[in-house]
Amino acid sequence: xxxxxxxxxxxxxxxxxxxxxxxxxxxxxxxxxxxxxxxxxxxxxxxxxxxxxxxxxxxxxxxxxxxxxxxxxxxxxxxxxxxxxxxxxxxxxxxxxxxxxxxxxxxxxxxxxxxxxxxxxxxxxxxxxxxxxxxxxxxxxxxxxxxxxxxxxx
Numbered sequence: 001x002x003x004x005x006x007x008x009x010x011x012x013x014x015x016x017x018x019x020x021x022x023x024x025x026x027x028x029x030x031x032x033x034x035x036x037x038x039x040x041x042x043x044x045x046x047x048x049x050x051x052x053x054x055x056x057x058x059x060x061x062x063x064x065x066x067x068x069x070x071x072x073x074x075x076x077x078x079x080x081x082x083x084x085x086x087x088x089x090x091x092x093x094x095x096x097x098x099x100x101x102x103x104x105x106x107x108x109x110x111x112x113x114x115x116x117x118x119x120x121x122x123x124x125x126x127x128x129x130x131x132x133x134x135x136x137x138x139x140x141x142x143x144x145x146x147x148x149x150x151x152x153x154x
Contacts, residue, residue, distance in 0.1 A: 028052070032059050040064055047074045091133045098129075105130040109137075 036050035040063035047064030060076035097103050109127045110119045119127055122138040131137035 028059050029061070033061055036061055037063055049074045049076065049078060051076070094129060094133055103129065105133065
C-alpha cells in the first residue's frame with residue numbers, strides 16, 4: 001500500500017508543473033527521481049522503470065539493474081512485464097474503443113487473432129473481448145516455457 005501512496009505522490013508532483021515543463025528539465029527529473037528511487041527501494045526487486053506522462057511530456061527513468069548482479073540499468077527501451085497494472089490500461093482502452101463503436105465487447109477474440117492462429121475455447125463457447133476484460137476467459141496465467149533466443153512477450 002505504501003508504494004501506491006508513492007505513485008500518487010509522484011503523479012501529483014508531475015502534474016503540478018506548469019505546461020512549460022519539459023521531460024528533460026532538471027525539476028521534473030528530480031521530482032520523479034526521488035520518488036522513483038524510494039519506490040524502487042521499497043519493492044525489493046532488482047530493477048524498475050518509472051514513466052511519468054503529463055500531456056505531451058514524458059520522463060523515463062530506470063533504477064537498479066535488469067537482472068540481479070548484471071549491472072545493466074533498465075531504461076525506456078527495455079522489454080519487460082508490467083504486471084497486473086496492464087489489466088487496467090488494457091481494459092480502459094477496450095472500454096473506450098467500445099464506447100466509440102470501434103468494437104463490441106461481445107466480439108469474439110478469434111476475429112482479432114493473427115491469421116493462422118486459433119484462439120482456444122472456454123468450455124463449449126468461444127472467448128469474447130468481455131471475457132478477457134473480466135478475466136473470465138479461462139486462459140492460463142503464465143505463458144509457459146519460452147524457447148531460447150526468442151522475445152517472450154510478442
